[in-house]
Amino acid sequence: MPNTVLSRTPFRLATNRNADRSESALQSLREFLDPAFTAAARSEIRSWPGYAATPLIDLTGVARAVRVATIWYKDEGSRFGVGSFKALGGGYAVARIAARHVMRTAGLAGLSSLDLLSDRYRKIAAQATVTCATDGNHGRAVAWAAHKFGCRAVVYMASIVSPLREQAIQSFGAATIRSQGTHEDAARESREVAQRNGWFVVSETENASEPQIAFDTLAGYTTLLDEIASQLPDDRPPTHMFVQAGVGGLAATAACYGAARWGAARPVLIVVEALNADCILRSLELGEPVVVAGELDTIMAGLAAGETSGYAWRSLRVGAGFGMSIPDGAAVETMRLLADAPYGDPPVVAGESGVAGLAATLLAAQDESTRELIGLDETSRIVTIGTEGATDPAVYERLVGRPPGLP
Ligand SMILES: Cc1ncc(COP(=O)(O)O)c(C=O)c1O
Incomplete structure (x- = not known):
């Protein structure tokens, strides 16, 4: 036994x-x-x-x-x-979004996320906005990577997400928006706003703006x-x-x-x-x-x-x-x-x-x-x-x- x-x-x-x-x-x-x-x-x-x-x-x-x-x-x-572990997933997806955006805008090919860390492409990367809905960790990872690779982040969350988790996300310079409802409501809002504004939804689900993400x-x-x-x-x-x-x-x-x-x-x-x-x-x-x-x-x-x-x-x-x-x-x-x-x-x-x-x-x-x-x-x-x-x-x-x- x-x-x-x-x-x-x-x-x-x-x-x-x-x-x-x-x-x-x-x-x-x-x-x-x-x-x-x-x-x-x-x-x-x-x-x-x-x-x-x-x-x-x-x-x-x-x-x-x-x-x-x-x-x-x-x-x-x-x-x-x-x-x-979300830093690996959402983080990498944001790095690739930023790299693809810079390549498309500047007519470049083969740009790695590491190239984005130089100041050279920051102005272009800053035109891309990533968004997501989070219970805490995914949003923190997305905000961290957006800060690192130079794009803007807007993170949606349900009303029950704890204040410390929201502060951690804001500490990377991301804007946070509290939905009045559940996580699903927050996800819907981020998707709708992204569609209207041409932002990129970072998700491992069908919520992502494109399967590649x-x-x-x-x-x-x-x-x-x-x-x-x-x-x-x-x-x-x-x-x-x-x-x-x-x-x-x-x-x-x-x-x-x-x-x-x-x-x-x-x-x-x-x-x-x-x-x-x-x-x-x-x-x-x-x-x-x-x-x-x-x-x-x-x-x-x-x-x-x-x-x-x-x-x-x-x-x-x-x-x-x-x-x-x-x-x-x-x-x-x-x-x-x-x-x-x-x-x-x-x-x-x-x-x-x-x-x-x-x-x-x-x-x-x-x-x-x-x-x-x-x-x-x-x-x-x-x-x-x-x-x-x-x-x-x-x-x-x-x-x-x-x-x-x-x-
Ligand atoms: C700490 C932690 N563990 C596990 C998971 C579950 O991961 P997934 O949503 O990929 O199943 C999450 C998702 O946010 C998480 O934050």
Whole structure:
């Protein structure tokens, strides 16, 4: 019987009956995010000043406690000083928008985002405006990249987004606009304003002004997966990846990257959501996209999405093994577990959406029937992605009981 590391709270698990590990499914995942295209994105991101691979932390202590071989936690808290993995996706999409705008206007070809960092093209780049809707992290990434690559940013957000998250976005010089309604209302407003003014909507969903922007976003995310692959201690692929999802862009990227990198030996992908915003789990159950209506009430703000991205769904439909949705309490306990490190692992500061994959791993590994269903045992080598640090320090302090980083 594995130890109980988290309280035994109810969670949901769904088997994806369309999961397909055939050679043709493998090929379609490889083609969806073409490896040459994603490699170009990674090499551009690695050229940016301040780039550093984020740490892959080995949580052997807690892994032993739940009777698996290893749990790795990819800690995105330090990513480009933005605090989350979104710097890679929205950040790269903005860089490419700025580069395409300058090339079109100045009649140039082959401009990299690095070229934009020189003062030469700043006046032209400043004529382009990027916009998006955000729960916090995506907007911060877009504002950061707009500031870096010289374009204007206008970020829309729902009324419930916390004041500290809004301030973080404004600190990069972006204008912020609060919608009176939900995230979906904010997304609609940004889309309409963009259409009227010729702005660019940065999104990994069909909200993006052009599909290229969504694909650039996903390609940027492959950076963190590629880092993980080179940080693993040997050439063996992980057996499982637990990846949290809002609209599913990161999880879909993990499916495609896994197929391209490890082929038939790729890890089983478990897509993790909040119990009250489990649109992907329900879609996997039904075999077609399901919209979850209502408040999407969860403290895991980055996961509060009621509808999956159509782009993500195309690869998750065959590439996800399971959907799992977890209660807020499991995320809070996992934040405290990482901060207190009672099993001898290094302490980690992590935000409430950031810990979801790890929380799901622990809930799954300490439950006998779930272990059996998803194939977890003492030899399992599990990758989780800590998608954010303490992106809202006030929320962190309220949930963990002390400010980020204090022992
Ligand atoms: C910290 C964090 N983790 C995970 C996600 C989910 O990513 P996606 O919307 O690509 O599924 C988000 C989205 O905003 C996020 O902010």
